[in-house]
Structures are given as structure tokens and as C-alpha cells.
Amino acid sequence: MTRSGRASALDLPRTPTGVTQVFHALRARTPRRGAGLPAEPPWRSEFIAHEAGVPRLSLGEFGYAPDELGHWRGRADDTALVGPWQILTKEGLENLTEVCENLEKAARNSGFIATRRLRGADLLSPFLNNMIRDRTFLLTCSRLVGVPLIPHPLRIPTAQINYGSGQGRPEIVRWHRDGMDYVFTIQLTGHDDYEGGRFTYFRGRTDEFAGAVPGDPRIHEAPCGERGATLFLHGSRIFHAVTPVTDGRRATLVISLFCPYFARQDSNTFWHLAGDDGIPATVPSWLRLKWPVRNPAVDFSLRAGCPVITWDDIR
Template sequence: MPRSNGRMTTARERHQAGTALDHPRSATGLEQLRHALRGRPPRRVPPLPGEPRWCSGFVARDVRGPRVSLREFGYAGHELNRSHGVVDDTALAGPVRILTPQGLDHLAEVCDRLEPAAGTSRFITTRRVRGADRASAFLYNMVRDRAFLLACSRLAGVPLVPHPLRLPTVQINYFEPSDGHDLVKWHTDGMDHVLTLQLTGEEDYDGGRFTYFRGRADAFASVRAGDPRLVEAPCGERGAALFLHGSRVFHAVTPVTRGRRVTLVVSFLCPYLARRDSNTFWHLAADDGIAATLPHWLRLKWPVRDPAVDFGLRAASPVITWEDLWDAP
């Protein structure tokens, strides 16, 4: 990432990020419940024919990048999850390149071909394909590939599997100039560990800036434009990947005013911390409707004997262990 170089944004960029407060926040309370009651599951997308084949060699080697901890966001030590002597403390990591150029080109091709199946939502993100790995063998195999999972796990600092809830596991977002509604509202995610990958570069569009609040989620309500804790993430290059502790970091994307912006969003679960995962039923149901959320959510909450193995099986995924994280790449 030579352009961002792991730097923090300038004062000018922070001022621009402050204007993101002008666009809406996701619904809460009764309005969130109304979204859930009105919500309909995304339509099932037919399998994509003739797509490229996924290959483990598409994962870049030695994926490392700058990291900001949840403590730097104001969270206290006792609020953070722990397992095997490790604290789940990564608030944000990246930007990094997690795929090779060839892998990125194939991924962009797949996501472009899935765009006709995109549906709309008024809850958080306007135009997207949910559960995209159910329609694409390339995406399905990518997010369950051991090399890809290991790279993401080392970036996050905890072992990860694709989120077993299925619909939120892989989402493709499409943004183009519109009447101002193609955006991502201010929100926290319904799960803890989320990776966003840029499939178009900032030279292809204007606007579309990923902005986050560098503070506790419960402090966001008092934020005003110009607050220095509103930061624009330097992740606009094509191929840039950004990891986020989504349930604890308020974030948004400003409207695209020119061109086209496409991102892939992958949600993960740390099986060793499954009982303390922050996902909430009404957040997920507000996105996909109660009927689509309830069966998977109940299965997710069933007690388990061996969380790593059990959740790995549920996600049809290899299991990444703590020892895998500590071993040299």
C-alpha cells in the first residue's frame, strides 16, 4: 500500500470525514423492529456459470499492516474478550493487500457478473448481494480457503471461520451516483470481525469514503461534525483490504457522486469466542427479515462442546488454531 503507507489521515481529510455526519444513521429501537417486521430475505441467486476457479495461490504472502487497538478507541481491558491468553483487541487493521493481482482481477470479474442480482435495502447499505458465496463457487472456496483464513486471522489477531449465519457471510456492495441514497449509513455491524476489500479504486469514483469514529460506540451519539475522532480510512486503492471490529466501531461510507465503487465484505466468527460474540438478533433481522434470520441464529446459539471444530463444521471451513497464528508464516 505505498500510497497510504499506514499513515493517519491529515487534518483536511478529517474535516472531509466530518461531513459524513450529514448522512443518516441506521435505525435503532422501534424503527429497527419495523425494518425486521417488513424485511424479506434476499432472493436466492442462481449459481454463476463459467466463473474462474479459486486457487490458494491467489492469497498474498506475509499479509501485514498497521493496527489500532480497541484500547486506543477507549475500551477498557475488562470489556475485551480473552481466550488462550490472548485478548481480542484489534479495532482496525490495514489497509493491506490480501490478494495477488490475478486473484483480485478474478474476484472483481465474479462480483461484476453478480451485480444484476443485487437487491436493495433501506437499513444500512442500499444496493448489494447478500450471501454471495451461495451463488459463486469462487467466493465460496475463497472464504473457506485455509490460506485466506489464516491471512485474515493473523490480521485480526484471533482464529476465524466464515460466519455461520450464511446470509451475512459474503456481501457485495455496489455504489453509483443516484439521488443520494447509494451509501452506507452510520452503523456498527451485527458481528465482531469484518473484512472489507476494495474492488474498484478511488480514481474510478468521487465520494465513497470509508469513515469511522475513533472512539467507543456508546460515545458516538454525542459526536458533532469536525470532531477529530472522525477519521477517513486510507483504503481507497483497488485491492485494499481493511479489517474492522465491526460491532464496536461506528463507521459509514459517504455517497458516490461520480463513477462506480464496488466492495466485498466478508464476516467472520472467532469460534473460541463464540459464546461472547456480539451479534444481535434484531440487528441481523432488520437487514434480512425475521424468517431468514431466526433458523441460522438459533443454530448459532446452540451450546457446543468444541467450539472450534463445531463452528468450523457449520461454516464448512478448515479450523484455524491459536498455534497457527503463532507459527511463522
């Protein structure tokens, strides 16, 4: 099997710990809107494509028991993986690709991640800001996953653009699970643009991942090599990785959404976020996330600056 099937501890992410983690968090900078970026095309709800017959896997198919799932008044949070499918029309994808290409100049390298990336991309881009707060976009994502979803209140991680290439530091496959629960990845480039860069995932519980070995049949590749292909993953419940880009350029937009009804079960930890975005940027968002609410759908939507999405909306 290729390196995408390896699941040893050496393949886990190299992340800061201890004093290094604090130092990294103090140095992290928040992206700020400024001059130097070209004008963008306007976002339109008509850019959302009609979804039909989208493949879906449940968390039960990954080995999770019913009592391990999130529940809200008889409704279960049981979706593991959806897609791939084309969430945008051809025109919408062309506009999104143009926007993300122009934002690359604002991307940064990390001492712990080989891929260049731009966190908080919607803070710099009106197009992305309007896209992920569009009611049609949110309803489409919510109906596919089966729970009401809005942009994550932890503002900076909501939209991240990854720019990977076969040049620069050598990469290895880094298996990991996300701090975010509801993660949508849109391919901005396709397999014709690069070699490698295959999205792989472990079809099993996270506590079973340490037992995976080369050739393990639970290692799968998601067939999302087409431009515009969109994949949903319950990021905190599934170990996944991207194989190294050996030639060409691979770009993806990663959007993290949030279910207000499962706010108390949100998987993020403070230091996971602070290590990426810095302590000053993380504290206000973290406090807003933990602040008590009376009506989850309304209160969290106000904090996220987006339309209210309820259970009734996704029936």
C-alpha cells in the same frame, strides 16, 4: 470539515422498527443459486498475497479498557483496525472483480439502504464460497487480527457485495456500527473510478460517539482508495461511515468472519439479522449459533463447512 465529520443523530442509519421491522423481515428473501450467472474462474489458494508490515490499531487505542475485551485463557481480542493491505495478488483481484461484477444482476435495492447490495453472495458463487473457506485465506485473516477466524455461522451475512453509484437516490453519510465483530472490506473499485465514497471511522469508544461534533479530531479517513485495498474493522466496536458517492461507481466485498472461542460474546441480535435476511432464513442459523458446543474450534468449523483454525495455528 466535510460531511464525513458529522456525527449527529440525523446521520445514524434509518432502520426499520416495531411493526415495520417485522413486516420487512417477513418480506426479505434469501438469495438462491440459479441459472443466468456465467461460469466462474476457479479459486486458488495462490491468490492470497503475502502480508508484511500491515498497519494495526488496538482497541486500547480507541479507549477500551482491558476488562472490556474478550478473553480466552489469557488471550485477548484486542484488535480494532488492520490495514489497508492487498490481501490478493493481481490475478486474484482480477478474478474476484470479474465474479462480483457478474453477480450484480442478483443485487437488490433496500427500502432502508441507498446502496444496492447482494447478501449471501457466497451462496451464488463457487469462487466466493471457496475463497472464504480456504485455509490459507482464513489463516491470513486470523494472524492479522490475532484470533482464530472462520466464516460466520449465520450463513447469509458472511459475504455481501455493495454496489454504490452517484446515480439514483441521494445518499447521506450514515454512521453506524455493525452486528458483526470481524469485518473485512475489499475494494473492488478505486478512487479513479468514483468521486466521494471515503471510508471514515470514529477513533473512540462507541459510547463516546454521541458527543462527536463537526471537526472532531477523532474522525479519521482510512486510506483504502486503491483497488484491492483490504481493511479489517472490529465492526461492532467502532462507529464508521462511507461518504456519498457523487460520481462514478464504487463496489466493495464485505466478508464477516467469526471467532468460535468468543461465540458467547458475539454481538449479533436476532432482529438485526431478520430485518435484512428474513425470519425463515434467520431462525435456523440463529439456533445453530446458540446451540451448545464442547469444542468451539471443531464444532463451529463443521457448521461453517470450513477447516479448523485454532490458537496454535496463528502463533
